[in-house]
Amino acid sequence: MFRYKKGGSRVFKTLPGQKIARLELGGALNTPQEKIFVATGSEVRGYTKRGKQFLSFETNLTESIKAMHISGADLFLCANYIYNHYCDCKDQHYYLSGDKINDVLCLPVEKVNCITPVLACQDRVLRILQGSDLLYEVEVSGPPTVLALNNGNGGDSGEEIVFGTSDGKVGLIQITGSNPVHKWEIGNEKKRGGILCIDSFDILGDGVKELLIGRDDGVLEVYNFESADDPVLRYDHALSESIASIQGGCVGKDGYDEILASTYSGWLTGLTTEPIHREGGSGEELKLSQEMQSKISSLRSELEHLQMKVVQEREKYQQSSQSSTAVSSVPAFSVNDKFTLNKDDASYSLILEVQTAIDNVLVQSDVPIDLLDVDKNSAVVSFSSCDSEPNSNFLLATYRCQANTTRLELKVRSIEGQYGTLQAYVTPRIQPKTCQVHQYHIKPLSLHQRTHSIDHDRPMNTLMLKGQFSFAEIHSWVVFCLPEVPEKTPAGESITFYFQNTFLGTQLESTYRKGEGFFKSDNISTISILKDVLSKEATKRKINLNISYDINEESVRYTLKLIHPKLEYQQLLAKKVHLIDALKELQVHEGNVDFLLPKYRSILEEADQLLEEYKKQPAHLERLYGMITDLFIDKFKFKGTNVKTKVPLLLEILDGCDQDGLIAFFEAAA
Numbered sequence: 001m002f003r004y005k006k007g008g009s010r011v012f013k014t015l016p017g018q019k020i021a022r023l024e025l026g027g028a029l030n031t032p033q034e035k036i037f038v039a040t041g042s043e044v045r046g047y048t049k050r051g052k053q054f055l056s057f058e059t060n061l062t063e064s065i066k067a068m069h070i071s072g073a074d075l076f077l078c079a080n081y082i083y084n085h086y087c088d089c090k091d092q093h094y095y096l097s098g099d100k101i102n103d104v105l106c107l108p109v110e111k112v113n114c115i116t117p118v119l120a121c122q123d124r125v126l127r128i129l130q131g132s133d134l135l136y137e138v139e140v141s142g143p144p145t146v147l148a149l150n151n152g153n154g155g156d157s158g159e160e161i162v163f164g165t166s167d168g169k170v171g172l173i174q175i176t177g178s179n180p181v182h183k184w185e186i187g188n189e190k191k192r193g194g195i196l197c198i199d200s201f202d203i204l205g206d207g208v209k210e211l212l213i214g215r216d217d218g219v220l221e222v223y224n225f226e227s228a229d230d231p232v233l234r235y236d237h238a239l240s241e242s243i244a245s246i247q248g249g250c251v252g253k254d255g256y257d258e259i260l261a262s263t264y265s266g267w268l269t270g271l272t273t274e275p276i277h278r279e280g281g282s283g284e285e286l287k288l289s290q291e292m293q294s295k296i297s298s299l300r301s302e303l304e305h306l307q308m309k310v311v312q313e314r315e316k317y318q319q320s321s322q323s324s325t326a327v328s329s330v331p332a333f334s335v336n337d338k339f340t341l342n343k344d345d346a347s348y349s350l351i352l353e354v355q356t357a358i359d360n361v362l363v364q365s366d367v368p369i370d371l372l373d374v375d376k377n378s379a380v381v382s383f384s385s386c387d388s389e390p391n392s393n394f395l396l397a398t399y400r401c402q403a404n405t406t407r408l409e410l411k412v413r414s415i416e417g418q419y420g421t422l423q424a425y426v427t428p429r430i431q432p433k434t435c436q437v438h439q440y441h442i443k444p445l446s447l448h449q450r451t452h453s454i455d456h457d458r459p460m461n462t463l464m465l466k467g468q469f470s471f472a473e474i475h476s477w478v479v480f481c482l483p484e485v486p487e488k489t490p491a492g493e494s495i496t497f498y499f500q501n502t503f504l505g506t507q508l509e510s511t512y513r514k515g516e517g518f519f520k521s522d523n524i525s526t527i528s529i530l531k532d533v534l535s536k537e538a539t540k541r542k543i544n545l546n547i548s549y550d551i552n553e554e555s556v557r558y559t560l561k562l563i564h565p566k567l568e569y570q571q572l573l574a575k576k577v578h579l580i581d582a583l584k585e586l587q588v589h590e591g592n593v594d595f596l597l598p599k600y601r602s603i604l605e606e607a608d609q610l611l612e613e614y615k616k617q618p619a620h621l622e623r624l625y626g627m628i629t630d631l632f633i634d635k636f637k638f639k640g641t642n643v644k645t646k647v648p649l650l651l652e653i654l655d656g657c658d659q660d661g662l663i664a665f666f667e668a669a670a
Helices: 282-322 471-481 524-540 553-590 598-605 607-616 620-637 644-656 659-668
Strands: 003-006 009-013 020-026 035-040 043-047 053-058 067-071 074-078 082-087 090-096 101-106 117-121 125-130 133-139 144-149 160-165 170-175 180-186 195-201 210-215 219-224 232-238 243-253 256-263 268-272 335-342 347-354 358-365 369-372 380-383 395-400 407-414 420-428 436-442 448-451 461-467 494-501 507-513 516-521 545-550
Touching: 020 067, 035 067, 074 101, 082 101, 082 117, 090 125, 117 144, 125 144, 144 195, 160 195, 210 243, 219 243, 219 256, 243 268, 335 420, 335 436, 347 358, 347 420, 347 436, 358 407, 369 395, 461 524, 471 494, 471 507, 471 524, 516 524, 524 545, 524 553, 524 620, 553 598, 553 607, 553 620, 553 659, 598 607, 620 644, 620 659, 644 659
Parallel strands: 067 101, 101 144, 195 243
Antiparallel strands: 003 009, 020 035, 035 043, 043 053, 067 074, 074 082, 082 090, 101 117, 117 125, 125 133, 144 160, 160 170, 170 180, 195 210, 210 219, 219 232, 243 256, 256 268, 335 347, 347 407, 358 395, 358 420, 369 407, 380 395, 420 436, 448 494, 461 516, 461 545, 494 507, 507 516
């Protein structure tokens, strides 16, 4: 169901049907875009602005439509991996993408004089098409989730596209005929949510269109171009739900522009340029007061009507549930969830959003994971003791939400090599009580993230697999081991993926085809995990593997040098935190701290920041100790030597934090 609002009254309403995936405005080129197009399932329907249906087009797509763009008589549709171009509802072009398509756009034909579709794909790439062929690819800093024409028209050239990513970055790229030009990019230093919607509108009235952005954590932002180069944040406003769409215009009152945002559960929120307090005489103030009173009175009567309706429906439900012919029915509710790896702190964000208030969320994991603090999370968390042996339970935690909480964000950090399932049991505040279970896979190399390229000059270890397996089979094993790999088997005979470990900065190159696979990494532990997991998966399918490996001794030294600065920093942080209580006690007894050395005075001055940082990174030092220990064991495992008895000696050296001594121990342990 969708509505078109004008002056507070409903113009028309369609009959209930399938979920609407996309809604776009269209019309003839160079005319007002007043026709409404909606995509439901594999069908596209068109309505006039008065609600008359003039189009019902059943496409030949086997999957549901995920993205849509309208340009005159041209219709651009995308399912998960498939792009189709129609002109006057006739099939024109087709393209199969290598990864999931999140959005589609076409440069304005009236400016560039040719049809140039742009696909935003999950593998951090914008794909520029020409007909059914790939013209070129543009690498971007994160998985692009939304595309928009700059200034709403592609800029002066018509070639400028604004993109937003799932990790909260926004950028501008000029799509030329041969090579892209990166104009600017806004980072995400404030660690805000991913970008869901973008619009351009002159909300400040200075003659230059501002950039309006809606994020999945409910933050609405307005950027303007003070220097005419890079955008500057002018305003932001936080809503309690993710922002599904954003638009600038004049809606509520003539003469005052507004930003209109719709949220996940269906709320429409308007931010206006109308001043709250008017300057002038008492007559104007009285007029404003009467106008506001009228609005408030109208809203109150509407609210009372809705409350009465709720009471009536509850009574009706109670009566029907107590009758002898009562049939129990479970209320349906949808959960908007996202489980993504954050590059900045090597943690996973689990975001759960429900269209009604959340009562509680139970989190259970069958692998060891750490729950990290989230500033925006107001829920009360309680942990239950669990026995890891018979039930494989390593974590049981309950988040009890405050009233009217519809969105909950959790952060977890996994351990590479230990893989399994994280489950979230979501219970909303509805009657009768019902619960939904959502599962998220913790993969063997869970802290690895896709990247466009790697440093080939690093010392690398190589794992080689050969056997009677198909391209699809080895691809399914790679999907099982690594995040951000498309589930669909790639086109062609072979494929190469590059990854970076977000915690350590080590890298992995994965190349495979039918019958053979090659995996290269500067971290021996990565190769060891892959060897164990791939062998296990092949054994499950009764496939014999011929496994060989080439270990580069220099790679161990290189990896230790990568880890050591992180280890040194965390050890220093832990020492400072342990000194804080003693220093505070001295301060209380002596009355001042002038007698302390400057380094101790600085610890007291920075105590709050140090404690906050230490609290946000529980078990960080233990994780680094664990990774170095695994590196030590894995190095000698490939030589056929068991060195587990020497681990206590290694831990003593780690406490000393001597890089040269650590490298010497690794080299002398044999």
